[in-house]
Amino acid sequence: MPCLLVIVAQVIAALASLIASDVERASDSGVAFPTGATAEVVSATGAGGEGPAWDAEWGLLSTGKGRINRRSLDGQDIVLREDAGANGLLFDPQGRLLTCEPKRRRVTRMARDGTIELLTESFDGQPYNQPNDLALDSKGRIYFSDACYGGQQNIRQRSGDGRSIEGVYRIDAPGKVSRVLGNDDVERANGVLVSADDRFLFVTDNCNDRHGGSRKLWRFALRDDGSVEPGSRTLLYDWAASRGGDGIKHDIEGRLYVAGGNTKPQLPFEPDTSRPGGIYVFDPNDGRLLQFLPVPTDEVTNCCFGGPDGRDLFITAGGTLYKVRTTTPGRVWWPQSP
Numbered sequence: 001m002p003c004l005l006v007i008v009a010q011v012i013a014a015l016a017s018l019i020a021s022d023v024e025r026a027s028d029s030g031v032a033f034p035t036g037a038t039a040e041v042v043s044a045t046g047a048g049g050e051g052p053a054w055d056a057e058w059g060l061l062s063t064g065k066g067r068i069n070r071r072s073l074d075g076q077d078i079v080l081r082e083d084a085g086a087n088g089l090l091f092d093p094q095g096r097l098l099t100c101e102p103k104r105r106r107v108t109r110m111a112r113d114g115t116i117e118l119l120t121e122s123f124d125g126q127p128y129n130q131p132n133d134l135a136l137d138s139k140g141r142i143y144f145s146d147a148c149y150g151g152q153q154n155i156r157q158r159s160g161d162g163r164s165i166e167g168v169y170r171i172d173a174p175g176k177v178s179r180v181l182g183n184d185d186v187e188r189a190n191g192v193l194v195s196a197d198d199r200f201l202f203v204t205d206n207c208n209d210r211h212g213g214s215r216k217l218w219r220f221a222l223r224d225d226g227s228v229e230p231g232s233r234t235l236l237y238d239w240a241a242s243r244g245g246d247g248i249k250h251d252i253e254g255r256l257y258v259a260g261g262n263t264k265p266q267l268p269f270e271p272d273t274s275r276p277g278g279i280y281v282f283d284p285n286d287g288r289l290l291q292f293l294p295v296p297t298d299e300v301t302n303c304c305f306g307g308p309d310g311r312d313l314f315i316t317a318g319g320t321l322y323k324v325r326t327t328t329p330g331r332v333w334w335p336q337s338p
Contacts, residue, residue, distance in 0.1 A: 023275065026292040032255055032281040032326055039278075039295045039315060039322040045077055048321035050247075051089035051133075052314045053097065054306025056335050061089055061097070064319055068099070071321065081110075088133035088247070088302070091334035092140070100144055102130030105156065107144055107171065120169075120177045127156040129166060133247060133302075135192040135201075136333055141226050142171040143180070143201065145189035149209070159183060168192055168203060170226050180228050187214040191248040191258065191302070195284065196331055198222060202236075202256060202284070204245030209269055215244025217258060217287065236287030237280070241272035245280070247302030249313075251328040255290060256282040259300045259315065266298075279303060279315060279324075295322060305330020 029035075042048075042060070049064030060071040061080060068081040068089070085103020092098055097110040098119075105128045106121035119142070121127065129148035136142055147166050148154050157165040159182070166188040168181040181189060181203065191204040201220045207213030216239070221232035237258075239245065245260035261275040277300045281291040297318035306312050310329035315322040 023289070023292045026281070026289045027294065029291045030327070031290045032251065032257070032328065033291060033293050033313075033324060034327060037293065037324050039293060039324045042314070042321040042323045043071055043077065044320045046319035047071070047077060048316040049319050050087050050301045050316055051100075052302055052304040052306075052316050052321070053089040053091055054304055054312075054314065054332070055091060055095070056308075060306060060314055060321070062314075062316055062321060063087055063089060064316075066103075068097075087131070088144070090134040090136065091332075092136060092142075093333045095334050098134050098136075098142060100131035100134055102132065105130065107131050107134070107142070117174065119171050119174050123157065123169060123177055123179060126158065129154060129156050132189070133191050135194045135248075137194040137198045137222075137226065138196075139198070139226070143192050143194060144169055144171070145192050145203070147188050147190050147206075168201070172226070178227070180226070181220070185220070185228070185233060186218065190244075191246050193248040193250060193256070194222070196250070196254065198224075200284070201228060202248055204248060204258060204260065206244035206246060206260075208243055208266075211269060213269070215239035215242065217245050217248075217256075217282065219284070236284075237282060237289070239275050241270065242275035243270045243277070243299065246300065247316075249303055249305060250284070250331050251305070251326065252331050253328055254284050254331075255328070256284050257303055257313065257330075258282065259295075259302050259317075261300065262298050263294075263296070264298055277317065279313070293324060297322075305332050310335075 047064040047069035051063040063086040070078040070080040088100040132145045132147045155164045186205045188207040190206040193202040205214040217237040219234045221229035243262035245258045263277040278294040300317040
């Protein structure tokens, strides 16, 4: 038995080495980021916790310290919304700011004049857990994840048999909501993204508070009505015992940019560091790791495209805002993609 345990440990170590080598090779590929590109600090004030979103007038928005923060075009740090309790942010095609507000268990939309509209705060008679991240399709439908971090005592969405649900929902209009993924599809939905042709929904399933929890990137086929095709779940990538994926974005070529991994062990549930913290760039068809950009601050939570030509990738990690140039513009709803 001791010999068998030694062999198993050696196999695990070898696999970890191979994974780390794959990440290192992907770092030098020059596909999404120029070879040798590094993430540069934009702001280290603690405002870059989550939810980056770019606006050509307002500059870079992010969530942190309980606020929605604004980094103006001339480099000033401004509080856009105090005590917002927000996480994911996304501009829609009209320039309105969609916001997941886990503190208030709701999703809102803010007009350019600051007027806030409630889109949803409950489903099937139950409050949400902690709305986390958002995506849009070409019909203007809003998809959002409803994870629960910080203890299962915060769970509010449950199935009829009492099981917790940390799924994905679709908003067709204010108050008109459907659940598209439930507890049979994902353990803990985090980042969400709809492909440009509305054919696929990508989800990072990041259950990081127990051994063996899912840390996977899934792809689901979407029907024309915005529902998920049963049996279409496809595994694209598995972070195994490392920290899983978080926010997702894509460029105009369709490549996926996923924030995730961890550089320091997060014991006891995320001991593996063979998948370090940074931006993982994947082929959306087969999940191949095309390139990896290391980010020095754990935890790397999200990213967004912006800048005058759409080729700046802004990254949130541990309260710090980073920026790196990309080879290809991102696909965004506001301002319109090139």
